[in-house]
Amino acid sequence: MEEMSTILSDLDEIKSALKKSVTxxxxxxxxxxxxxxxxxxxxxxxxxxxxxxxxxxxxxxxxxxxxxxxxxxxxxxxxxxxxxxxxxxxxxxxxxxxxxxxxxxxxxxxxxxxxxxxKNNIKIFGLKESNGENVSSEVCKMLKSPAKVELKEEEILAAHRLPSKFTNAPRPVILKVKNTDIKSRVMKQRAQVKSAGIRISHDVTLLNTRLVQRLSNHENVSQVWYYNGSVFAKLVDSDARIKFDITDDVDLKIRKKLRHPST
CATH class of the missing domain: 1.20.5 (Single alpha-helices involved in coiled-coils or other helix-helix interfaces)
Structure with a gap:
């Protein structure tokens, strides 16, 4: 008992010391x-x-x-x-x-x-066709009768029929004369020949023909014609003549002319 009392006493002292040391x-x-x-x-x-x-x-x-x-x-x-x-x-x-x-x-x-x-060629449309015909002779007769044009066979270099897709009409005739004077003499009588139901025209290339068609169908063009190897046109409400080439831009050239009539 005495030892236990001593231990408890020591513990109390330690506890008291600890309380005093840790603040x-x-x-x-x-x-x-x-x-x-x-x-x-x-x-x-x-x-x-x-x-x-x-x-x-x-x-x-x-x-x-x-x-x-x-x-x-x-x-x-x-x-x-x-x-x-x-x-x-x-x-x-x-x-x-x-x-x-x-x-x-x-x-x-x-x-x-x-x-x-x-340039010395003439196309003839509507000339009656017969078997074994002499085309040059028939052309000379036709021109002499309605148009009173004296065309001699020796002035003709060549005359023959052209192929045609129309079977119910005489084939066209291509006529080549010796010079432009002879051709001019014939072309001047186109109106008289036309009255007999026959049409004559220049022998125009395919490209020039297409150019003439394009110009004829243009709303601003009043007249188109072929002269001396070239194609010309006159605009609506204008007296100016315009020369066209197959490489021209037709619409552009006409617009420019309409904007600047004096050029």
Missing amino acids: KSDLTDIVKSIVKEMLEENKKEMETRVKEIEDVYMRKCGDLQDKIDGLGLEMESLRELNAKKDTAIRNLNATLDDAMRIANEARSRSNYNEQYSR
């Missing part, structure tokens, strides 16, 4: 110390995490910048390629324009030469 201030310092250590650990952990995130971000930014730089190079290459293509297209267009100009000039010259070769 509120000490506890505050301990808590602060613990919190500080925890904050330091959290800070280090956050810094580590931030550094990891920053590294990932920088790496991705670097990859993205590489891709942007690559795209920039591709864009520059595409711009250079596009510039080369534009130059090539301009060159091709210039070449095409030259080719078109040369082709049109060649086409116009060819048509002119063909028309010139026909």
Whole structure:
């Protein structure tokens, strides 16, 4: 019993000593110390995490910048390629324009030469056709009767029928005379020949014929005629004569003339 009493007494002394040694201030310092250590650990952990995130971000930014730089190079290459293509297209267009100009000039010259070769030709429509006929003789008779035109067979270089798609009408006649004076003598009597149901005309090339048709169907054209190898037209409400070529843009040429009548 005495030992137990001694132990209890010692415990009371220790408890009393502890109460005296651990104050509120000490506890505050301990808590602060613990919190500080925890904050330091959290800070280090956050810094580590931030550094990891920053590294990932920088790496991705670097990859993205590489891709942007690559795209920039591709864009520059595409711009250079596009510039080369534009130059090539301009060159091709210039070449095409030259080719078109040369082709049109060649086409116009060819048509002119063909028309010139026909300058002494006359086409006759409606001349009765018979088996074994002498076309030159029939033409001379026809011209002498209604038109009183003296055309001798020796003034005719060639006379023959042309193919025709109409089976119920006589085939047209192509007549080639020696010179333009003879042709003019015949063409002056077209009205008298027409009164007999026969029509005579110039031997116009297919391209010039199409040009005459285009002009005849134009709303701003009042008159179209062929003269000395060329096609002419007169506009509505105008006395001006306009010479047309097969390569002309008919609408454009007429618009220009309407805007500037004096030119």
